[in-house]
Amino acid sequence: MEKEETIRNSSVVQVPHSSSSSQVMLFKGKQPMVDEVDFFAIKNMSPFNHEQIEHHHHVDTCLDLLTKISPSNKPDDVESDATIKYVALAAELHQMNVENQHLTDLLDRLRISYKELEERVLRLKQKQNSQAKTTVRGWISNKVPRVVSDQASESMMKKARVSVRAKSEASMISDGCQWRKYGQKMAKGNPHPRAYYRCTMGTTCPVRKQVQRCGNDRSVLVTTYEGQHDHPLPPAAKTMASTTTSAASMLLSGPMISADGFIHPTMLESSSLPCSHNITLSASAPFPTITLDLTQSPTNNSSQGQFSLFQPILPQKFMSASNILGMENDSFVNTPNAATTAMTSNPEFQAALVAAITSFIESSSN
DNA sequence: CGCCTTTGACCGGCGC
DNA sequence: GCGCCGGTCAAAGGCG
Numbered sequence: 344m345e346k347e348e349t350i351r352n353s354s355v356v357q358v359p360h361s362s363s364s365s366q367v368m369l370f371k372g373k374q375p376m377v378d379e380v381d382f383f384a385i386k387n388m389s390p391f392n393h394e395q396i397e398h399h400h401h402v403d404t405c406l407d408l409l410t411k412i413s414p415s416n417k418p419d420d421v422e423s424d425a426t427i428k429y430v431a432l433a434a435e436l437h438q439m440n441v442e443n444q445h446l447t448d449l450l451d452r453l454r455i456s457y458k459e460l461e462e463r464v465l466r467l468k469q470k471q472n473s474q475a476k477t478t479v480r481g482w483i484s485n486k487v488p489r490v491v492s493d494q495a496s497e498s499m500m501k502k503a504r505v506s507v508r509a510k511s512e513a514s515m516i517s518d519g520c521q522w523r524k525y526g527q528k529m530a531k532g533n534p535h536p537r538a539y540y541r542c543t544m545g546t547t548c549p550v551r552k553q554v555q556r557c558g559n560d561r562s563v564l565v566t567t568y569e570g571q572h573d574h575p576l577p578p579a580a581k582t583m584a585s586t587t588t589s590a591a592s593m594l595l596s597g598p599m600i601s602a603d604g605f606i607h608p609t610m611l612e613s614s615s616l617p618c619s620h621n622i623t624l625s626a627s628a629p630f631p632t633i634t635l636d637l638t639q640s641p642t643n644n645s646s647q648g649q650f651s652l653f654q655p656i657l658p659q660k661f662m663s664a665s666n667i668l669g670m671e672n673d674s675f676v677n678t679p680n681a682a683t684t685a686m687t688s689n690p691e692f693q694a695a696l697v698a699a700i701t702s703f704i705e706s707s708s709n
Numbered sequence: 710c711g712c713c714t715t716t717g718a719c720c721g722g723c724g725c
Numbered sequence: 726g727c728g729c730c731g732g733t734c735a736a737a738g739g740c741g
Contacts, residue, residue, distance in 0.1 A: 523712085523713070523714090524713075524714055524715085525714090525733070525734075525735095526715090526716085526732070526733060526734080527714090527715075527716075528730090528731070528732075528733095530730085530731075531729090531730065531731085537731090537732095539732070539733075551732095553732095710741105711740105711741095712739105712740090712741095713738105713739080713740080713741105714737105714738085714739075714740095715736100715737085715738080715739090716735100716736095716737090716738105717734105717735100717736095717737105718733100718734080718735090718736100719732105719733080719734075719735100720731105720732085720733080720734090721730105721731095721732090721733105722729105722730090722731090722732105723728105723729085723730085723731105724727105724728095724729085724730105725726105725727090725728090725729105
C-alpha cells in the first residue's frame, strides 16, 4: 500500500536527451511545470552518479520509487488524467526495476559460469599442449576432443542463427531488406518447402535467411536469419538487423553454456528472466539457434495474431530495444562486433528485446 | 534486356 | 564406403 501511494503521488516528465531517445524522470510530489524544471538540478539531486545517468540512457530503471512523500503534495483534480498516465508509467518503471534486479542476479551467475568455463578451457588447452609434446612429431590423435579455437568461435559467431516465429499468411514477412531467392528444398519432417534467400542490398552481403511454414501450425511462418549485413540498412531493416544480431550475440555470449562446457537450453528457462517463454534456444548441430517466438503473447489470439513484421509501427517498437541500450546509430551495422559486445554486456538486453516484441504484438492486437 | 523465381544437380558433412 | 540430408549452384524460363 505504501508503495502504491508513493507511486500515485509521483510525477514523471519527459526529459530531452542528447541522443534520439528521451529520458523519463520521476519527481516526488506535485508534478512541476516543464518550464520550471531545472534538469541539471534534478540530476544533481539524483542519488545516482551523474555520469552514470548520461551513459546508461535508462535511468528510469534505477529510480527509487519507494520514497515516501508528504500527503500535502497530492495532485489536484485538474491533473488527474495526466496523473493516471504518470502512475502507469511509474508502475512500469517499478516493474523494470524488479526485472533489472532479476537480470543482475542472472548476470552474476553467468559471470561465475563463464569464469568456470574459461578455466576449464585453459586446463584443456594446457592438457592438449602437453599431449602434443609427448606425441611423436607433435601429431595429435583425432580421437582426442579438440578444444574450440578462437577462430572456430569466430566462425560459430557467423553461423549463429536467429529464428523468428510469427503468424502470417504471406509467403515471406516484410523486414525492410531486399532478398533474392536462390533455392528451395523439402526439409525432413515438414510437409512445407523451405525457401532460401540471400540479401541483395549489398553485392557482397553474406546475410541469408530461410523461410518455412511450421510443420505443426501452417499459420506460423518461421524465418531464420544468418550472418551480419556489411552495408547500410534502411531504418526498418536496421531494427531487424540489430535485433537478430544482438540476439545471436546473446546466444553465443554464454547464457546457455554451463561450467561443463556444454550447451544447456534449459538454463534460460530456469533462470529468472522475465518472459523467457518468448525466447528459446536450440543447441542442435550444426548451428546454435535462438528463436524469438512472436506467436505467443498474453494478448494474442488466433484472429488477431496475424501481422507482418516491421510494419510502420514496428520500427519504433523494436527501436526501443536499441534505444534503451543507447546504440541506435548508423555505425551499428558496420561495427557488429563492438555493438554486440556492448549489447551483451548490458544485462537488460533480454528484457528490452522481449519488451519490444511484446509491445509490438500488443499494439498489433489493438 | 535485366532481374527474378524455379528446380534439378551437385557438394560436403555426418551417421551407420 | 554408402546413403541421407541440408545447403548451394546454375541453367532455364517467366515477367515487367
